[in-house]
Amino acid sequence: MDPVLQVEGLVKHYGAVEAVRGIDLSIEPKEIYGFLGPNGAGKSTTIRCLVGLLRPTAGTIRVFGLDAAKDGVAIRRRIAYLPGELRLPERLTAAQFVSSIGRLRGGEGAARCQELAGRLQLDLDRPMRELSSGNRRKVALVLAFLANAELMILDEPTSGLDPLMQREFIVLLREARDAGATVFLSSHVLSEVQRVADRVAVLGEGAVVASGTMADFRGRARSHVEVFFADAPPTAELAALPGLVDPQVTGQHFTATLSGPIGPLLSLLAQHRVASMLVEEPDLEEAFLDIYGGGKP
Amino acid sequence: MNSQRFELVTGPLRSMRRAIAWWSAGMAALVAGTVIFWPIFKGSTGITDALNHLPPTVLTAFGLQDFGSPAGYLRANLYEIVVPILFVATAVTLVGGQTASDEAAGRLELYLAQPVRREAVYLGRAIAALIGLAVVTLALLVVQIVMDAVVDLPIDLGFLLPTVLLCAFVGVFYGSIAFAVACARPRPSVVMAVGIELAVLSYLIVAMFSFSTVLQPWSQLSPWSWAFAGDPLQTATDLWRYGALVVPSIALVLIGLRAVAHRDIAAG
Numbered sequence: 001m002d003p004v005l006q007v008e009g010l011v012k013h014y015g016a017v018e019a020v021r022g023i024d025l026s027i028e029p030k031e032i033y034g035f036l037g038p039n040g041a042g043k044s045t046t047i048r049c050l051v052g053l054l055r056p057t058a059g060t061i062r063v064f065g066l067d068a069a070k071d072g073v074a075i076r077r078r079i080a081y082l083p084g085e086l087r088l089p090e091r092l093t094a095a096q097f098v099s100s101i102g103r104l105r106g107g108e109g110a111a112r113c114q115e116l117a118g119r120l121q122l123d124l125d126r127p128m129r130e131l132s133s134g135n136r137r138k139v140a141l142v143l144a145f146l147a148n149a150e151l152m153i154l155d156e157p158t159s160g161l162d163p164l165m166q167r168e169f170i171v172l173l174r175e176a177r178d179a180g181a182t183v184f185l186s187s188h189v190l191s192e193v194q195r196v197a198d199r200v201a202v203l204g205e206g207a208v209v210a211s212g213t214m215a216d217f218r219g220r221a222r223s224h225v226e227v228f229f230a231d232a233p234p235t236a237e238l239a240a241l242p243g244l245v246d247p248q249v250t251g252q253h254f255t256a257t258l259s260g261p262i263g264p265l266l267s268l269l270a271q272h273r274v275a276s277m278l279v280e281e282p283d284l285e286e287a288f289l290d291i292y293g294g295g296k297p
Numbered sequence: 298m299n300s301q302r303f304e305l306v307t308g309p310l311r312s313m314r315r316a317i318a319w320w321s322a323g324m325a326a327l328v329a330g331t332v333i334f335w336p337i338f339k340g341s342t343g344i345t346d347a348l349n350h351l352p353p354t355v356l357t358a359f360g361l362q363d364f365g366s367p368a369g370y371l372r373a374n375l376y377e378i379v380v381p382i383l384f385v386a387t388a389v390t391l392v393g394g395q396t397a398s399d400e401a402a403g404r405l406e407l408y409l410a411q412p413v414r415r416e417a418v419y420l421g422r423a424i425a426a427l428i429g430l431a432v433v434t435l436a437l438l439v440v441q442i443v444m445d446a447v448v449d450l451p452i453d454l455g456f457l458l459p460t461v462l463l464c465a466f467v468g469v470f471y472g473s474i475a476f477a478v479a480c481a482r483p484r485p486s487v488v489m490a491v492g493i494e495l496a497v498l499s500y501l502i503v504a505m506f507s508f509s510t511v512l513q514p515w516s517q518l519s520p521w522s523w524a525f526a527g528d529p530l531q532t533a534t535d536l537w538r539y540g541a542l543v544v545p546s547i548a549l550v551l552i553g554l555r556a557v558a559h560r561d562i563a564a565g
Contacts, residue, residue: 044564051410053562077412085564087403089312096311103304104411143407 002065004029004151004182005050010059012045019045021206022059027184027199032177034197034214035186042206043186044084047155050184051081063151077105080147082140084155084186088128094139095124101143109146116142119168134160145172152176155186170196224280225265227254230273237268301413305421308408309395310428316394317429320387321436327383328437331374332444338370339450354508367452368530371460376530378500380437381464381521382493384430388472389492391429395422397479397488400563409562416554423476423550427469434465452530459534463524466542470520471496473546473553480553483563496521 005027012020048054052072061068122138201211233254243260345365363369475492499519506516523541
C-alpha cells in the first residue's frame with residue numbers, strides 16, 4: 001500500500017537559520033505517527049511545510065501520492081490541520097467560526113459538530129475572546145475531527161486541555177483511526193504519544209535523530225529494577241550482567257537500571273531466593289531524553 | 298464552490314463590520330459637522346477677502362480659492378485634503394487589518410490550511426475591504442446630500458458625485474499599495490506606514506511643487522494630481538482620471554497576489 005505521506009530530504013532555511021535539515025518520513029495508511037521533539041526542534045516548521053504554509057528550501061513532500069508543491073488545494077481537501085500556535089478570530093463565536101471554515105470545506109455536518117462540542121464540553125455560542133486557551137483548543141479540535149479527513153495533522157493538540165479532555169481526545173483519535181484516518185501527531189507530551197502512536201520519529205535540531213515502532217522504543221528504553229532478596233544479594237553476579245548499570249546494594253535491597261532484554265536478569269534471580277521484585281514499565285520519556293541528550297538508549 | 302468564494306468575502310466582512318461602521322460614522326460626522334457651519338460663511342466676504350491677500354499659489358496649494366462659494370467651502374474644508382486622507386486611512390487599515398495583521402497574528406493559519414488557494418483568500422479580503430470602503434463612501438455621500446439640503450448649500454450632484462468617487466478611488470489606490478506590500482511582506486506597521494505616508498507624500502508633492510515653476514510640472518506625477526488637479530467640484534471630471542487610479546490599483550493587486558503565492562506564510 002502506498003504511503004499516505006512521504007517526505008524526502010526536507011530542508012527549510014530561514015535565512016542563515018537551518019530550521020529543518022533533511023528530514024525523511026513515510027507514513028502508512030491508518031497509522032498514528034508520533035512526531036516528538038523538544039521546542040525548537042523543527043516540528044512545527046516541518047508540519048507547516050506539509051500543509052503548504054511554508055515553501056521548503058529543498059526536498060519533496062508527497063501526500064496521497066500528490067506533489068504538495070503543485071497540488072496543495074487537492075491535498076488540503078483531504079487533510080485536517082490543527083496548528084500548534086492557535087490564533088482564532090476574537091469577535092466570532094465558536095459556532096460562527098466553525099461554520100465559516102465548514103463553508104470553505106464545502107459544508108460540514110451540524111449534528112456532528114454539536115456531538116463533538118458536547119463530548120469536548122465546549123460552548124459553541126460564546127465569542128472566542130471569552131474562551132480560555134483550553135477552550136480555544138477545543139474549537140480547533142472540533143474543526144479537526146469534523147472534517148472527516150483522511151489525514152489529520154495535529155500539532156500539540158492537547159496543549160491547554162485538562163486531563164479529562166486529554167483522555168477524550170485520545171478516544172476521538174482512536175475513533176478517527178478506526179474510521180480509516182491516518183494521524184500525524186506532533187507533541188512534546190510524551191505520555192500522550194506513548195498511548196496512541198504506532199510509530200514515532202524523534203526530532204532534534206532539525207533532523208530525525210531516532211525513529212521506529214513504539215515497541216522498538218520501549219525495547220531501547222531503560223527500566224528501573226528493584227529486588228528484595230531473602231538473603232544477601234549476589235552482587236558480583238549482578239554486576240557482571242549485560243545491560244545492568246548503576247547497581248546499588250543496601251542490605252538485602254538491590255536497585256539498578258536495565259537497558260536491553262530482561263531475560264538474563266530473570267535467569268540469575270531464579271537461582272536465588274527473591275522476596276519481592278519491581279520492574280517499572282520502560283518509559284518513552286527516558287528514551288526520548290536519552291536520544292535528545294545525545295546518548296544511545 | 299460558489300459558497301466557498303462567497304465565504305472568502307463575507308467572512309472578512311463580518312469581522313470588519315464594526316470598523317466599517319465606525320469609519321462610516323466618523324466620515325458622516327465630519328461632513329455633517331463641517332457643512333452645518335456653512336450658513337455662517339455663506340455670503341461672508343470677510344474670510345474671502347482675507348484669503349485673497351494670500352499669493353494665488355498658496356491658495357491653490359491648499360485648495361483655499363473661492364472659499365466663500367459652496368464648492369470652495371467644501372473643497373477647502375473637506376475634499377482637498379481631509380476626506381481623501383481619511384479614505385486612504387480607511388482603505389489602508391481595512392485591507393491591512395485583514396491581510397498583514399491577521400497573518401502576522403496567526404489568524405490566517407486555519408483559513409489557509411483549507412482547500413482554497415491562498416491567492417483566493419487574499420483576494421477575498423481585498424474585495425471585502427473594497428466593499429467596506431464602498432459602504433463608507435455611500436455613508437459620506439448620503440450625509441453630504443442630506444446636509445446640503447438642510448443648510449441650503451447648493452452644490453451640483455454632477456460635481457459632488459465625481460469628487461466623492463475620486464476621493465474613494467484615491468483610497469482604493471493607496472489601499473492597493475498597502476495590499477501589495479502586505480502580500481509581499483506581512484508586517485502590519487510597514488503596510489500601514491507605506492500606504493498612508495505615500496498618500497501624504499503625494500499630496501505634499503502637489504501642494505509644495507506648485508510654489509516652484511520648475512517643480513510644478515512634476516506634480517503631475519502624483520496620484521493626488523491625477524485625482525484632483527481638474528477641480529472636480531467645479532469642473533467636469535475627465536474619465537482618464539478614474540482610470541489613472543483604477544488601472545494601477547488592479548495591477549498592484551495582481552502583483553500582490555503573485556507575491557503571496559510564492560512566499561512563506563508568517564507564523565503567529
